[in-house]
Amino acid sequence: MAEVVAGGAAHWDRVHRRRDPTETSWYEPDPASSLQVLGELGVDPGEAVIDVGAGASGIAAALLDRGFCDVTALDISAAALQAARGQLGARAEQVRWIEADLLAWTPPRQFQVWHDRAVFHFLTEQRQRHRYRTLLADAVAPGAALVMATFAADGPVQCSGLPVQRWDATALAAELGPGWDVRVSRRVEHHTPAGVVQPFLYVGARHVGVPRQ
Ligand SMILES: C[S@@+](CC[C@H](N)C(=O)[O-])C[C@H]1O[C@@H](n2cnc3c(N)ncnc32)[C@H](O)[C@@H]1O
Secondary structure, three states: OOOOOOOOHHHHHHHHOOOOOOOHOOOOOOOHHHHHHHHHOOOOOOOOEEEEOOOOOOHHHHHHHHHOOEEEEOOOOHHHHHHHHHHHHHHHEEEEEEOOOOOOOOHHHHHHEEEOOOOOOOOHHHHHHHHHHHHHHEEEEEEEEEEEEEOOOOOOOOOOOEEEOOHHHHHHHHHEEEEEEEEEEEEEEEEEOOOOEEEEEEEEEEOOOOOOO
């Protein structure tokens, strides 16, 4: 049996196998907040989207529904991707699936839209966030859109047994650096299936092409 490293593939496989996707704390029946920010950034269905740490989120289905035809979903957990594919049924063939640890992944191409809901906040160490920023800069095309949702400053202190880094709008914009023009910052109260309120911060930004730090 694979060793369960905190935050590693075995940890996340175990998390995803333990419950139905609709019973996880991060489940949302409709990715309305992400779609709203994508709209505010003027994202077009012709643009190539990657959803990192996709889990079994409904965002891929929602994008296909809206005519997006270049959708990639990446997750460290094979179990998560299996659940996601199962939910999409025959339409799963319209999505590119990548099983990879984001921080060890080399993007094979560039994307025009980067979506991250509830993944960045697991990066509690500066070196992890530096790697993420480097990856992000390599993976996106000039002018790309970024939608990132993290636990807000008064959000939960952990998720799935892992500690998280909580963010306010100013700190997250500073963390992203001068290469990103933050155009949307919004607090959203997520209601978990168990009825708990989790404050999230949604940020929408455009890549302005400043060389990465
Ligand atoms: C809290 S869940 C959020 C899932 C999805 N984004 C959503 O909003 O429903 C975090 C997801 O990130 C994935 N994940 C965690 N660390 C990862 C990493 N280093 N690389 C890729 N995926 C990762 C987990 O398997 C899990 O599916």
